[in-house]
Amino acid sequence: MISSRATAVAHPNLALIKYWGKRDSERVLPYTGSLSLTLDVFPTRTSVRLDPSLSQDSFSLNDAEVEGGALERVRAFLDLVRERAGQRTHARVVSQNSVPTGAGLASSASGFAALATAASAAYGLPTDTASLSRLARRGSGSACRSIIEDLAVWHPGVGHDEEADATSFAEKVPGPRLAMVIAVVSAAQKSVSSRIAMKQTAETSPFFDGWVSSTTKDLEDMQSALAAEDYTRVGELTESNALRMHAAINGNRPVIRYLSPTSVALFDAAGQLRGEGLEVYATADAGPNVAVLCREADLEQTRAAFAVRFPELELIAARSGPGAYLTEDA
Ligand code: 2P0
Numbered sequence: 001m002i003s004s005r006a007t008a009v010a011h012p013n014l015a016l017i018k019y020w021g022k023r024d025s026e027r028v029l030p031y032t033g034s035l036s037l038t039l040d041v042f043p044t045r046t047s048v049r050l051d052p053s054l055s056q057d058s059f060s061l062n063d064a065e066v067e068g069g070a071l072e073r074v075r076a077f078l079d080l081v082r083e084r085a086g087q088r089t090h091a092r093v094v095s096q097n098s099v100p101t102g103a104g105l106a107s108s109a110s111g112f113a114a115l116a117t118a119a120s121a122a123y124g125l126p127t128d129t130a131s132l133s134r135l136a137r138r139g140s141g142s143a144c145r146s147i148i149e150d151l152a153v154w155h156p157g158v159g160h161d162e163e164a165d166a167t168s169f170a171e172k173v174p175g176p177r178l179a180m181v182i183a184v185v186s187a188a189q190k191s192v193s194s195r196i197a198m199k200q201t202a203e204t205s206p207f208f209d210g211w212v213s214s215t216t217k218d219l220e221d222m223q224s225a226l227a228a229e230d231y232t233r234v235g236e237l238t239e240s241n242a243l244r245m246h247a248a249i250n251g252n253r254p255v256i257r258y259l260s261p262t263s264v265a266l267f268d269a270a271g272q273l274r275g276e277g278l279e280v281y282a283t284a285d286a287g288p289n290v291a292v293l294c295r296e297a298d299l300e301q302t303r304a305a306f307a308v309r310f311p312e313l314e315l316i317a318a319r320s321g322p323g324a325y326l327t328e329d330a
Contacts, residue, residue: 005047005048005329006121007329008046008113009044010113010117010324011038012041012042012110013037013038014037014180014182015142015285016241018242019032020198020248021199021202021211022199022202025199027165028139028140029156032212032215033155035154035219037151037178037180037320038322039320039321040319041099042097042110044095044107046093046114048115048122049122051091052089054089054090057074057078057091057092059075060093061095077115080135084123085123091119108140108142108143110146112136113136113143116132116135116324117136129148133147133154137170145170149321150321151172151226152172153170153173154169155168155170175227176226176231179295179319180317180318181292181302181306181315182292182318183289184316185262185263185289185313192256204251205252205253208248211244211245215244218237222237222238232279235293239270241283242282246258249286258287260288262310262313263288266282266310270282278294278305280294299319
């Protein structure tokens with residue numbers, strides 16, 4: 001049924017096997033598959049209301065009107081939705097996002113997952129998870145994984161162009177109960193966006209080919225480890241894949257180095273805690289914040305262990321979260 005207004009909620013995800021590099025920028029098709037945990041913290045709530053009186057889409061985020069590049073990205077996304085729906089009516093988009101924007105905590109993932117879900121319902125597009133995931137991907141690659149609850153694998157898609165577009169989406173995979181402690185090293189906007197940095201890695205880093213081939217293998221191994229509920233192997237692959245992504249990024253020109261001395265100290269602390277019998281593993285996205293992977297049963301102990309070692313840092317405990325869902329209008 002077509003309703004002219006819909007509201008959706010989505011949560012961020014953090015990748016255990018990272019997405020870094022697009023083989024098709026227009027369709028947001030990655031060089032490799034990736035795999036993530038959707039979290040139960042920092043939801044984004046977005047409503048889309050069709051309004052025939054509007055000559056352009058408008059977008060407010062956390063009660064402030066958005067202009068510039070972020071607005072253009074939302075408009076381009078809604079243009080795609082309208083093209084698919086055969087409609088021309090513009091929309092008012094109102095979003096509340098509780099993740100610190102640009103802090104390397106994947107605000108674009110929850111944002112475009114919520115927008116894809118609300119816009120699909122408002123414009124009458126299919127709302128099954130595969131269709132929503134394919135659509136969310138066009139807004140931001142990692143958003144396709146936030147459509148899915150818990151553990152999600154994003155398939156890179158088969159072939160090129162339309163065939164690849166149709167086959168690149170995320171779906172749920174089984175695995176053990178996982179959780180994360182996110183150490184907020186800096187809540188500031190990152191210096192270079194993922195979108196720009198990953199393009200530079202593909203174009204300039206001599207390590208990019210190695211990143212692609214080893215991540216393809218890491219993803220296969222990760223899916224086997226998750227299916228076998230082999231937590232140790234899951235953790236080892238998670239930490240190693242993250243460091244390989246940063247190694248590839250460190251080969252960029254002009255230079256980018258996302259990890260700070262505190263980030264590196266957090267990786268060291270994870271290794272020390274493993275030595276003391278608490279099995280935790282570190283990962284980091286395109287910024288200095290570090291997420292520490294643990295068994296869900298160890299979440300409070302993990303947070304406490306990092307609070308003792310890093311009393312100055314904000315530590316966020318996150319469990320497995322839900323996929324994107326439609327909700328009542330606010
Ligand atoms: C990931 N990241 O797998 C990786 C790890 C950051 C580091 O997906 O250009 O915001 O919108 O497709 O999804 C961040 O990239 O990039 C990201 P676009 P996106 O989570």
